[in-house]
Amino acid sequence: MEWDWEFVWEIMPMLLAGVRITILATILGSALAAVVGLVIVIARRSANRAVSRTVGFLAEFIRGTPLLVQLYFIFYVLPDIGILLPPLLAGVIGLGLHYGTYTAEVYRAGIENLPRGQWEAAKACNLTPVQTWIHVVMPQAIPPMIPALANYFIAMFKETPLLSAITVLELMNQAKSVANSSYRYIEPITLVGVFFLVISLISVIGLRWLEKRFGRVA
Amino acid sequence: MVLAGEIGVVQPIIKVDRISKNFGAFQCLNELSFEVAPGEKIALIGPSGSGKTTILRILMTLETINSGHIEVDGDQLYHVERNGQLVAADEAHLHRMRQKIGMVFQLFNLFPHKSVLDNVTLAPILTKKMKRADAERRGMELLDMVGMADKAKAMPAQLSGGQKQRVAIARALALSPKIMLFDEVTSALDPELVEEVLNVMRKLAAETDMTMLLVTHEMSFANDFADRILFFDGGRIVEEGKPGEIFRHPKQERTQAFLKKIIAAGQRI
Numbered sequence: 455m456e457w458d459w460e461f462v463w464e465i466m467p468m469l470l471a472g473v474r475i476t477i478l479a480t481i482l483g484s485a486l487a488a489v490v491g492l493v494i495v496i497a498r499r500s501a502n503r504a505v506s507r508t509v510g511f512l513a514e515f516i517r518g519t520p521l522l523v524q525l526y527f528i529f530y531v532l533p534d535i536g537i538l539l540p541p542l543l544a545g546v547i548g549l550g551l552h553y554g555t556y557t558a559e560v561y562r563a564g565i566e567n568l569p570r571g572q573w574e575a576a577k578a579c580n581l582t583p584v585q586t587w588i589h590v591v592m593p594q595a596i597p598p599m600i601p602a603l604a605n606y607f608i609a610m611f612k613e614t615p616l617l618s619a620i621t622v623l624e625l626m627n628q629a630k631s632v633a634n635s636s637y638r639y640i641e642p643i644t645l646v647g648v649f650f651l652v653i654s655l656i657s658v659i660g661l662r663w664l665e666k667r668f669g670r671v672a
Numbered sequence: 673m674v675l676a677g678e679i680g681v682v683q684p685i686i687k688v689d690r691i692s693k694n695f696g697a698f699q700c701l702n703e704l705s706f707e708v709a710p711g712e713k714i715a716l717i718g719p720s721g722s723g724k725t726t727i728l729r730i731l732m733t734l735e736t737i738n739s740g741h742i743e744v745d746g747d748q749l750y751h752v753e754r755n756g757q758l759v760a761a762d763e764a765h766l767h768r769m770r771q772k773i774g775m776v777f778q779l780f781n782l783f784p785h786k787s788v789l790d791n792v793t794l795a796p797i798l799t800k801k802m803k804r805a806d807a808e809r810r811g812m813e814l815l816d817m818v819g820m821a822d823k824a825k826a827m828p829a830q831l832s833g834g835q836k837q838r839v840a841i842a843r844a845l846a847l848s849p850k851i852m853l854f855d856e857v858t859s860a861l862d863p864e865l866v867e868e869v870l871n872v873m874r875k876l877a878a879e880t881d882m883t884m885l886l887v888t889h890e891m892s893f894a895n896d897f898a899d900r901i902l903f904f905d906g907g908r909i910v911e912e913g914k915p916g917e918i919f920r921h922p923k924q925e926r927t928q929a930f931l932k933k934i935i936a937a938g939q940r941i
């Protein structure tokens with residue numbers, strides 16, 4: 455088996471299209487995870503026991519089962535009850551739900567780390583609950599969360615090849631289809647590794663910077 | 673200044689009526705009742721765990737009550753009248769009532785992400801819809817009063833404990849409450865920083881007609897500061913009276929025992 459540069463340039467456009475989808479899925483998945491995490495945290499803090507228990511159980515359930523199974527469920531099982539989703543959308547929903555349960559834990563820890571005295575001072579200052587969240591809680595709770603959230607961002611990025619299982623044409627899937635049609639594996643699969651490595655390295659450098667800037671979560 | 677004997681003539685600004693407070697199986701306050709006249713300076717003293725902090729926290733609505741009623745400035749604190757019946761108050765009512773009350777905490781609880789001046793102006797801007805410029809002018813006046821005007825731009829982490837506590841007092845004053853609650857505001861301070869905070873409190877007591885309730889273990893300060901002393905033990909007021917009576921001629925055995933212990937620990941009264 456010899457490394458064929460000509461073949462590399464030939465398949466590059468397809469692989470780059472795959473990279474685009476991989477990055478897109480990561481960004482959309484992260485955005486959804488950020489929102490899902492917020493919803494979970496708010497629901498779990500709800501005074502309504504039925505709401506907090508149900509959401510708590512669902513979150514544990516999602517976190518305790520493999521992402522791949524969830525992706526299959528969303529893409530192949532939901533159509534049975536009439537919910538037919540395009541592959542990328544199904545993938546983003548899967549990533550967002552799965553990682554949303556992790557971001558919820560980051561939010562929860564960040565909020566719980568805020569001393570009780572801050573809530574009490576806000577109340578003694580007669581701030582409303584919304585004002586308390588905006589002006590007292592979030593400005594203090596969010597910065598320490600950023601490194602942990604960035605970690606999950608990178609972890610999610612590295613799990614996007616799972617989306618190939620539900621026919622999303624991300625990087626891994628493009629590489630596989632190139633390989634299958636040309637019977638050459640070495641270049642496409644090596645390049646997949648290189649792309650992931652390069653993007654991960656760039657992200658890790660960004661993460662180190664965020665950690666220095668905002669400090670690690672205790 | 674209103675003295676204990678005059679209560680009954682003036683409408684009390686605080687009327688605590690047989691309130692009880694349980695933490696699980698533990699009864700922290702036991703049918704506690706007392707009244708405070710407008711402008712009165714009250715010191716709450718008593719052994720550790722007797723419920724002093726808890727009653728202040730209840731007045732600040734940081735803690736709920738299990739039974740009883742509290743009237744503040746003519747209105748029920750924890751109840752509203754509906755169809756001639758008193759029912760539990762909602763958050764909107766509590767929000768209205770909190771305008772009348774401010775609190776200074778043992779551990780300051782300044783907002784660490786905000787400058788000294790922003791700590792003082794945050795609540796007036798948000799809750800009183802004050803213009804920033806007006807809030808800052810008033811904030812600077814208050815910081816000047818507590819001797820912290822030159823640190824207006826500093827962040828809380830750059831201040832000493834005594835300085836933090838003086839800022840916390842200015843922050844509570846910024847909302848112009850009728851009632852101020854102080855919970856052991858000097859007990860977390862290094863000894864050499866206590867006096868600067870007590871001086872601010874003395875100034876406040878002399879210059880304003882605010883009603884002040886203060887929990888303290890500094891008996892000589894309670895003696896100077898208070899119009900009336902409430903001695904707490906076991907979630908009840910065991911004895912109350914003018915400082916001279918309580919400190920010089922305590923009637924109850926438990927008060928006597930408490931003061932003896934305090935003197936044995938080296939405090940002057």
Ligand SMILES: Nc1ncnc2c1ncn2[C@@H]1O[C@H](COP(=O)(O)OP(=O)(O)OP(=O)(O)O)[C@@H](O)[C@H]1O
Pocket residue numbers: 695700718719720721722723724725726727
């Ligand atoms: N949140 C709580 N949960 C359980 N018990 C509590 C709680 N807050 C207070 N207590 C208990 O209630 C009792 C009275 O507490 P409180 O803080 O009012 O006492 P205190 O008179 O202020 O004492 P100290 O002089 O030590 O500050 C104590 O026994 C305390 O352990």
Ligand SMILES: [Mg+2]
Pocket residue numbers: 724725726856887
């Ligand atoms: Mg206390």
